Amino acid sequence: MSHKKVRVRFAPSPTGGLHLGGVRTVLFNYLFARQHKGDFVLRIEDTDQTRYVPGAEEYIYECLRWCGLNPDESPEVGGPFAPYRQSERKESYRQYAEQLVKSGHAYYAFDTQEELEEMRTRLKTPENPSPQYNHEVRKKMRNSITMEDAEVQDLLAKNTPHVIRINMPANIDLTFTDMVRGEVTFNTSTVDDKVLLKADGMPTYHLAVVVDDYLMKITHAFRGEEWLPSAPVHILLWKYLGWESHMPEWAHLPLILKPDGNGKLSKRDGDRLGFPVYAMNWTDPKSQELTKGFREMGFLPEAFINMLAMLGWNDGTGQEIFTLDELIEKFSIDRVHKAGAKFDFEKAKWFNHQYILHKDNETLASLFQPVLDEKGIKADLPYIVKVTALVKDRCYFVNDIWEHGFFFFERPKGYDEAAVLPKWNDDKAAFFSAWSEQLVGLTSASDVELENAFKALAAERNLKMGDVQLPFRIMLTGGKFGPPVFNIVATLGVEETRARIANGLAAFTK
RNA sequence: GCCGCGUUGGUCAAGGGGUUAAGACGCCUCCCUUUCACGGAGGAAUCACGGGUUCGAUUCCCGUACGUGGUACCA
Numbered sequence: 290m291s292h293k294k295v296r297v298r299f300a301p302s303p304t305g306g307l308h309l310g311g312v313r314t315v316l317f318n319y320l321f322a323r324q325h326k327g328d329f330v331l332r333i334e335d336t337d338q339t340r341y342v343p344g345a346e347e348y349i350y351e352c353l354r355w356c357g358l359n360p361d362e363s364p365e366v367g368g369p370f371a372p373y374r375q376s377e378r379k380e381s382y383r384q385y386a387e388q389l390v391k392s393g394h395a396y397y398a399f400d401t402q403e404e405l406e407e408m409r410t411r412l413k414t415p416e417n418p419s420p421q422y423n424h425e426v427r428k429k430m431r432n433s434i435t436m437e438d439a440e441v442q443d444l445l446a447k448n449t450p451h452v453i454r455i456n457m458p459a460n461i462d463l464t465f466t467d468m469v470r471g472e473v474t475f476n477t478s479t480v481d482d483k484v485l486l487k488a489d490g491m492p493t494y495h496l497a498v499v500v501d502d503y504l505m506k507i508t509h510a511f512r513g514e515e516w517l518p519s520a521p522v523h524i525l526l527w528k529y530l531g532w533e534s535h536m537p538e539w540a541h542l543p544l545i546l547k548p549d550g551n552g553k554l555s556k557r558d559g560d561r562l563g564f565p566v567y568a569m570n571w572t573d574p575k576s577q578e579l580t581k582g583f584r585e586m587g588f589l590p591e592a593f594i595n596m597l598a599m600l601g602w603n604d605g606t607g608q609e610i611f612t613l614d615e616l617i618e619k620f621s622i623d624r625v626h627k628a629g630a631k632f633d634f635e636k637a638k639w640f641n642h643q644y645i646l647h648k649d650n651e652t653l654a655s656l657f658q659p660v661l662d663e664k665g666i667k668a669d670l671p672y673i674v675k676v677t678a679l680v681k682d683r684c685y686f687v688n689d690i691w692e693h694g695f696f697f698f699e700r701p702k703g704y705d706e707a708a709v710l711p712k713w714n715d716d717k718a719a720f721f722s723a724w725s726e727q728l729v730g731l732t733s734a735s736d737v738e739l740e741n742a743f744k745a746l747a748a749e750r751n752l753k754m755g756d757v758q759l760p761f762r763i764m765l766t767g768g769k770f771g772p773p774v775f776n777i778v779a780t781l782g783v784e785e786t787r788a789r790i791a792n793g794l795a796a797f798t799k
Numbered sequence: 800g801c802c803g804c805g806u807u808g809g810u811c812a813a814g815g816g817g818u819u820a821a822g823a824c825g826c827c828u829c830c831c832u833u834u835c836a837c838g839g840a841g842g843a844a845u846c847a848c849g850g851g852u853u854c855g856a857u858u859c860c861c862g863u864a865c866g867u868g869g870u871a872c873c874a
Contacts, residue, residue, distance in 0.1 A: 517869075
């Protein structure tokens with residue numbers, strides 16, 4: 290078992306944007322595979338044809354590319370176990386379902402939707418609000434257990450719509466070991482006769498996941514905790530199909546919850562609370578509704594991944610910033626938390642901030658350039674790099690470079706007059722005129738030289754630095770913000786600075 | 800309702816029979832800075848409750864409460 294090559298899979302159904310919990314599942318799969326020199330496969334679980342959403346599959350590929358978590362095998366890149374799209378494997382499932390019928394572990398059921406509904410409403414009581422099609426109920430339904438063999442054969446011969454259901458044992462305790470939770474026990478009496486093969490011939494998730502994990506030689510299965518209650522179905526299927534010794538080890542990952550309580554985080558919460566839930570922007574092809582993504586919000590993929598890794602896992606040392614390679618090296622499934630975690634967007638922002646702080650200015654600047662392009666502002670890269678270096682300290686997102694440095698690209702549209710006017714006087718106006726003249730000779734001065742010259746001039750005219758530096762800043766930026774004044778001057782250049790002094794002087798001297 | 804899983808500051812969490820119960824985010828104070836950040840130093844704030852077991856439980860066991868997931872021909 291231990292010498293088997295590790296193979297893991299991420300198996301999303303292409304029904305919309307990829308949720309951050311999904312990306313975390315990808316991450317854990319990926320880390321585990323890389324750490325064990327194994328394979329990471331992407332399998333598309335598109336067995337529900339009624340939920341097919343165009344574009345969702347391509348979106349998933351793009352997400353994984355952006356995150357840098359590329360699969361070794363997938364519908365896109367192929368692989369030795371192709372096809373990787375379950376709809377294309379349709380034909381392979383029926384035989385296994387039939388095999389289960391033959392061995393008595395499954396049966397044909399001919400109940401119509403209406404009959405099922407009727408059964409549920411009839412059996413529904415306050416004590417049992419959701420009646421299940423189980424070992425008791427099946428005795429009163431239309432299936433190959435209650436009907437005569439001849440009748441069943443007849444219905445089958447006439448192509449009567451039917452499903453195949455698992456025949457859950459009435460009362461056995463099923464225990465298995467989960468890598469995250471340890472021993473977990475279920476009694477089969479509490480689980481229903483799940484449909485294995487639908488009337489349209491497609492398998493349900495329950496059958497497909499077992500058959501494909503077997504066929505694709507999956508050794509470890511990671512999935513969200515919401516799957517835990519159906520684990521007994523899957524385990525029994527492995528057993529009934531005769532593959533028990535090949536069954537993967539299970540790991541049910543804790544859920545990511547809403548920040549304000551009450552359930553799993555959903556895309557609606559993002560809209561409601563103002564942060565992304567999907568990895569990238571997703572536009573619903575039907576409604577054209579746009580759901581915002583982390584990528585477009587200005588998250589760096591490394592930061593996004595790092596943040597996700599810490600949601601439910603830590604290495605025990607207190608370290609929080611990890612490169613992907615470090616994560617591959619240090620990740621361990623026994624250090625995955627059992628309890629769900631409320632998502633904290635403030636912490637997510639902090640991660641991105643850390644990555645921005647340590648990212649080189651050239652990369653940041655080129656990521657920022659499109660923002661300028663969009664605004665129709667032309668600036669060359671070296672200049673953007675200088676600006677980036679000056680403002681990145683206060684940026685949580687790449688896009689924030691604009692918010693904190695817009696005045697490097699356009700002149701102030703207005704001034705914080707309340708901060709200047711009350712203390713404005715002729716002496717100060719004269720000082721700035723003189724300073725502007727002096728600047729002509731300082732075209733290649735450094736920020737420090739500029740500051741010294743400014744200080745000397747102020748002293749000469751009996752003005753305190755504090756009295757003139759703030760007005761100067763406001764002339765240049767419009768307000769009480771931005772990097773150190775003389776860095777701004779050095780970046781803007783003498784010519785532009787003089788123009789702004791002139792404008793400021795005009796505005797303040799009314 | 801039933802079944803499963805869980806519960807350490809507001810949030811993420813380390814720890815796991817004897818500790819001043821780490822650390823991070825956020826919040827607050829101060830220093831640096833004649834803006835704001837960055838950086839630095841501090842601060843407030845935690846073992847859900849009740850029973851056991853034990854010389855001793857935050858830690859182990861059992862209950863309760865609460866949270867969360869499932870209970871589909873969805874995944």
